[in-house]
Amino acid sequence: MANANVKEFTDSNFEAEVLGASEPVLVDFWAEWCMPCRILAPTIDEVADSSEGKVKVGKVDIDSNQEIAVKYGISAIPTVVIFKNGEVAKKFVGLTKKEDLEAAIAELS
DSSP states (O other): OOOTTEEEOOTTTHIIIIITOSSOEEEEEEOTTOHHHHHHHHHHHHHHHHTTTTOEEEEEETTTOHHHHHHTTOOSSSEEEEEETTEEEEEEESSOOHHHHHHHHHHHO
16 A cells, blocks of 8 residues: 555554544455455545545455454445444445545535
């Protein structure tokens, strides 16, 4: 992950970084082998840059962090989930347009 505005969330830091965050948190559930995930990655980077200060953005590698993926019922990737106050506020499955993600962030901010 080359973007400084995109954090790495793991089974061990998820509760503190995502569920305990004061701002909304956009989480991209992905895997290295997933081609649609790779296609979505630049969009996630753009959203992280354009939403800096409004929302925390990060990724969960579902192969390395299966506990979180199971807990939130991630059955297809890419899946983008926006959390607010520790709860799932919005969920997008599959390739999602930047405009749709930004609209959801604006609605929750």
